[in-house]
Every structure is written in structure tokens, then in C-alpha cells.
Amino acid sequence: MPKMSTQEFQQLYRERxxxxxxxxxxxxxxxxxxxxxxxxxxxxxSVPLYRAICQKTGWSGTxxxxxxxxxxxxxxxxxTSKKIRVQFTAETSGIxxxxxxxxxxxxxxxPGETALAFYKARNESAHDIIxxxxxxxxxxxxxPYFNKIQCFCFEEQxxxxxxxxxxxxFFFIDPEFMNDPTMRNIDDIxxxxxxxxxxxxxxxxxxxxxxxxx
Numbered sequence: 001m002p003k004m005s006t007q008e009f010q011q012l013y014r015e016r017x018x019x020x021x022x023x024x025x026x027x028x029x030x031x032x033x034x035x036x037x038x039x040x041x042x043x044x045x046s047v048p049l050y051r052a053i054c055q056k057t058g059w060s061g062t063x064x065x066x067x068x069x070x071x072x073x074x075x076x077x078x079x080t081s082k083k084i085r086v087q088f089t090a091e092t093s094g095i096x097x098x099x100x101x102x103x104x105x106x107x108x109x110x111p112g113e114t115a116l117a118f119y120k121a122r123n124e125s126a127h128d129i130i131x132x133x134x135x136x137x138x139x140x141x142x143x144p145y146f147n148k149i150q151c152f153c154f155e156e157q158x159x160x161x162x163x164x165x166x167x168x169x170f171f172f173i174d175p176e177f178m179n180d181p182t183m184r185n186i187d188d189i190x191x192x193x194x195x196x197x198x199x200x201x202x203x204x205x206x207x208x209x210x211x212x213x214x
Contacts (some may be wrong), residue, residue: 074147077113078175082187084109086171088117089192096197097125098159103166112175114149119167119193123159130158130198138190145177146189156198 086109088102103118123129133153137143150170159165169191177183 074174075112075114075172076175078111078178080110080178082110082178084111084173084177084186085188086115086117087188087190088119089190090119090194091192092131092195093197096129096131096195098123098129098131098195100193100195109173111145111173111177114170114172117169117171119152119169120164121157121159121167121195122164123161126161128158128160130156131195132156132198133193133195135191135193138192139186141182142177142186142189145174145180145183146191147172147174153193157195 085106087106088104090100090102092098092100099120099122101120103120107115107117109115121131132155135151135153137146148169148171150168152167152169157165157167171191173189177186
């Protein structure tokens with residue numbers, strides 16, 4: 001076998017490296033496409049599963065509602081002078097003729113301390129209407145520590161014509177919040193609810209109407 005010169009060896013090495021890079025980029029592209037298809041399927045084909053994942057993990061700014069994580073040791077207020085301000089906001093879909101507002105603008109809590117808040121909803125139409133609320137927390141990376149013991153979200157809420165009701169919200173912030181360095185500068189949390197008009201598809205599956213500004 002004839003010996004290769006230094007230049008020929010370097011050229012062959014560069015060609016091999018370029019081929020490896022092309023294969024790596026192709027693999028990454030295929031992986032990303034597959035992952036995208038998985039999440040697209042979850043989003044459109046399994047909304048309840050997506051919702052359950054968010055509620056259990058705090059993903060996408062969704063507060064935790066997994067009762068298995070609400071152990072007694074989580075409900076002991078942390079011995080700290082730091083108070084976290086939790087603000088409440090609300091909105092409704094433009095095609096839902098309800099008035100929906102928080103009963104209080106804000107509360108101050110320490111991690112591990114339970115708190116009770118209320119929203120008020122009134123059906124201002126002449127017909128019975130079923131609504132459904134979704135919610136989120138800002139900053140979204142606080143969501144895994146924001147636990148809701150009782151709330152009215154993701155459940156059908158039927159209000160008769162002209163009916164007005166108080167909707168309770170019972171929550172706490174996980175004490176582990178204080179041990180997370182990324183939470184060190186978090187002093188304010190916003191809990192936002194959006195009410196949609198509930199509709200049913202041809203298969204009887206519950207759906208929500210799009211959010212149309214009023």
C-alpha cells in the first residue's frame with residue numbers, strides 16, 4: 001500500500017470529520033422532528049393527558065394539583081420573615097357573557113402557610129351557560145412550588161341566567177421554595193384565571209371556545 005503524504009492524510013481526515021458532522025446533524029434533525037410529532041399528538045389528540053402532566057409537574061406555568069405531593073410536612077409554615085405577595089387576576093372569553101373577578105387583589109403568605117381566596121362569577125345573560133376555567137402562574141418557573149388544595153379550574157361550572165356565585169381557591173407554596181436558589185429573588189407571584197364558554201364536539205368531548213378579546 002502506497003504511503004500517504006501529510007497533505008493527503010489531512011484531506012482524508014477533514015472529509016471523515018465532515019461526514020461525521022453530517023450524520024450527527026441528520027440524527028438531531030430526525031430526533032427533533034419525532035419529538036415535535038409526539039408533542040403535537042399530545043396537544044391535539046390528548047388534551048386531558050397534557051393537562052394532567054402540567055398539573056403534576058408544574059410544567060407550562062400550571063400550578064401543582066397532585067394531592068400525593070401535599071403531605072403534612074408541606075403544610076408547616078417556614079420560620080422566615082419573608083412574605084410572598086400573591087396577586088389575583090382574571091379574564092373571560094369574549095363570547096362568554098360572564099362577569100368574573102377576584103374578590104381580593106392580593107394576599108401575603110410564607111411558604112408552607114395555607115391561604116384562602118375567592119373569585120366571583122356572574123352570568124349576565126338570559127340563558128344558562130356552562131363555563132370552564134384555566135389558570136397559570138407567573139413567573140412560570142414558580143409553578144412547581146404553587147400547590148392548589150381546592151379550586152374551580154378544569155371543571156364544568158354551570159351558572160343559571162343571572163346567577164352569581166363565589167368560587168373558592170385554597171392554596172399554599174411548597175416550603176422547598178426557600179431552598180431553591182432560583183427562587184431567591186422571587187417576591188411576587190401572579191395567579192391568573194381565564195374562563196371560557198364550554199362546548200361539546202360531535203363525539204361528546206368537552207372543548208373550550210377560543211379566547212376572543214371583548
